[in-house]
Amino acid sequence: MDLSTIYEILASALRMATPLLFACLAGLYSERAGVFDIGLEGKMLMAAMTSAAVAYLTGSAWIGLGAGIVASLIFAAIHGLASITFRGNQLISGVALNFVASGATILISQAMFGQGGRTPPLNGAARFHEMTLPFADALRPVPVLGPLYADVLSGNAILVYIALLCVPLSWWVLYRTRFGLRLRAVGENPESVDTAGVSVVRLRYGALMITGILCGFAGAYMSTALQAGFGREMTAGRGYIALAALIFAKWRPWYALWATLLFGLLQALALRPDVIQGALHLAIPGPALDAMPYILTVIVLAGFVGKAIPPRAGGQPYVKER
């Protein structure tokens, strides 16, 4: 295994990590506000389908992204209606919306394009293309850091950089703004927020809207940047893996970056059986590699990596005392 292969895998890991990072930060906002959201998967799927369909029809990836965010926001609003307004079971609502999404995406794309639940392949401006960061070529000769910048970080779709920027932004919002303080408080102790005269319901809806927007980015990235078009069930459990990454990250933005990069690396390795076999001198069957990210998710969840304490009010609907 030479250095260029390592850089290739790292670049692939960054691309695979991007939708996970968006989704993980999405989950971070809702869970920090005390609302479990198992429905990240469904929101990503809806956004992926809508983005690809609208990008194909309008020829603009940006309009596609906007439409994907709207689709994801609608699902976030339904989740809010069920779990905040009607105080329903948040886990069930999320699971239900995932089923609705997997049915609806196939129905809509089949009705629109008649290609067996796929959208037509995207090209040109309907897709987010790789962009070269400034000085990439000039810095390439610098040892180690040069190729890391020029071949791993540079040359990705703009959404990758937006995802990376969302990490410090989320940290700032959560820990340095009034909204962030209230958001964290409402996930730990909604009574105190209510006593202070701040609306629990409005805060939680606000958090869910941010979740919806970020899931919209995640889905749009899947279908208009990572791949050129929507395919049925294309998110393949990434919403759940992002939740596992969120637990691994202990509900913190910077840790979420490292956790999703780790999961991205695992997914990237699963795509390169030749590298693994070369390194381990073992013939690993394809299905075992496919299952790798899921197995490792379980291992991470098993808590062999330290104890994770979730926000205290997570999953409980808030009932105002009379």
Next chain:
Amino acid sequence: MTRLPKWADLALVPLISLLLAGAISAVVVLMLGENPWETVKIMVDGAVGSPYAWGYTLYYATSFIFTGLGVAVAYHAGQFNIGGEGQAQLGGLGVALVCLALPWPHWTVALAAASVGAALFGAAWAAIPAWLAAKRGSHVVITTIMFNYIAAALIVWLLVEVLRPTGQMDPATARFAAATKLPTFQTIPGLDLIFTKKVPANVTFFIALLACVGVWLLLWRSRLGYEIRAFGKSESAARYAGISPVRVIMASMLISGGLCGLMSVNNVMGEAGRLLQNSSEGAGFIGIAVALMGRNHPIGIFLAALLFGALYQGGAEMGLWTSVPIELRLLLQGLVILFTGALDTMVRMMIAPFFRKRGAQ
């Protein structure tokens, strides 16, 4: 809030939820450019219009009873097992291994052995998420979902590399011996008067009915069942009363996995006669809708399974005769889970004014 009478709570709320889900699906059908009324007629006719249609509806219902009961047992313990799909696929593996292991003399013996195999494999697949939930506090929803993906990969590998007979192209096990073939309804004396054409519904249906009774006895007439329900209602109270959380989580999840595994007797042994890829075809997920709609009670689950069996078979006919994609079933299933499981307060609030006592404000 107004308290609803018990009958409204048990029957009216699920029915209105179903109607709401159906209404939204009808709008979708309309948007797809088909006539919803015609579509419903095709679905109803295809699901319950003839003994032949019933043969399919009951076949699907059999699978859904098992998975619905499985989800319900875990749910009573406060565990949300959405890994029924993977547990069912592993159950199918158990059935296949049992059926291929020995030259079974008669289907009755093979059925008994295959049922044990299916339940054991299903329970085994639930065991790791259960243990992780009980001992390490891992999120059971995420781990069971992950085990669904792992199960799919495992079955693909086994079918392609290990269990596929040499010379066979498609990834599947060898066909089971003819002696293991379960009697289908048209070969059972008495029932053959009604079912004249070949239908897939088979004797497993009666095992499913027994399982309903068994689950009722377990949950409401046994010590373990009491512990499961108490733990599900209040974990701290159950712990104070000396109920072991580890024991309850493990027992409920293993029984849940075993029941989900048992469904594979119906499709793998009763219908396909060999193990195929994705043998359970989403029945594990439908179990969630069935359990919620059936209010986690065996009688409710039996009725909800019949309903979903009809929807499933009717949906297949719809996919055949109209331009509506068969995935409408998935949408409907999701909507039923949403309305019965998460939005039932809304449904209750909708009907509450009709039950408000006159004069009382």
